[in-house]
Amino acid sequence: MTSFHLNGKPVQLDAAPEMPLLWALRDRLGATGTKYACGIGACGACTVHLDGTAVRACTTPLSAVAGKRVTTVEGLAALPVGRQLQQAWQAHGVAQCGFCQSGQLMSAAALLKSRARPSDAEIDQAMSGNLCRCGTYTRIRAAIHQAAGQSAGGKA
Numbered sequence: 001m002t003s004f005h006l007n008g009k010p011v012q013l014d015a016a017p018e019m020p021l022l023w024a025l026r027d028r029l030g031a032t033g034t035k036y037a038c039g040i041g042a043c044g045a046c047t048v049h050l051d052g053t054a055v056r057a058c059t060t061p062l063s064a065v066a067g068k069r070v071t072t073v074e075g076l077a078a079l080p081v082g083r084q085l086q087q088a089w090q091a092h093g094v095a096q097c098g099f100c101q102s103g104q105l106m107s108a109a110a111l112l113k114s115r116a117r118p119s120d121a122e123i124d125q126a127m128s129g130n131l132c133r134c135g136t137y138t139r140i141r142a143a144i145h146q147a148a149g150q151s152a153g154g155k156a
Contacts, residue, residue, distance in 0.1 A: 004065045006031065007075030017063035021055075022046045024062050025072060033073035033102045044130030047103035048072050054110035073102035081112045081147065088143035096134035104130050108144050117148050 003012045006029060015024055025031040025048070034057050037045035041056035048057045049071040050064070076082030085108050088094075095101045104127070111118055111126040118126070123141050132140070 002062050002066050004067060005069045007071055008069075008078065013062065015062055017061060019062045020058050021048070021060040021062055021065055021070070022057035025057060025070075031072045031074055035099060035102055037099070042129070042131075043100070044103040044107060045100050047106040047130065049106060049110060052110070052113060054107050071106075073105055076105060076109060079109065081109050084147040085109055085112070085143065088146040091146060092139045092143040094136050094139045094143050096136060100130060100132045100134075104132065104140055108140070108147070111144065112148055118144065 001012055001014050002017065002024075003010065005011070006025075011029060013024055013028055015028060022034060022036055025034050026036070034048055035045040036058065037043045039058050041059040044056070046057040047054050049055070049069075050060065051068050052071075071079075077086060082105070085105055089101070089105065094104075107127055107130050111123065115122055115126075120141060123144050127137075127140060127144075
């Protein structure tokens with residue numbers, strides 16, 4: 001039995017400790033906003049927060065979350081930074097197909113929690129592990145700047 005907090009609520013899950021967190025979230029707990037894409041942690045679609053740090057749910061075993069806090073895109077709106085990012089994403093029309101967006105948002109939220117006013121280079125570095133087939137990277141960067149209260153280019 002693995003116990004942890006999911007989006008602020010305690011959960012207990014009877015599953016193999018080596019089960020990837022991604023499958024526990026999607027198949028056992030109904031948190032389907034976390035997406036499966038590559039399965040090797042390379043694309044970022046499955047990004048969630050583990051005690052506030054962005055991790056890839058497809059390569060994180062369930063045993064690694066015991067006693068910790070997991071936040072998925074479903075819980076992002078409960079955080080001020082999450083609401084700011086969601087508004088900025090809409091304002092900049094970031095989402096096209098939308099498949100990568102939950103991972104993009106989770107990585108952006110982790111960045112803004114650690115760096116309130118990131119530069120373009122810091123945004124590019126933090127978001128480099130998140131792939132977008134639609135190529136909305138410049139919109140993503142602009143939305144992150146907006147959520148951080150900055151104009152594009154990192155200037156306040």
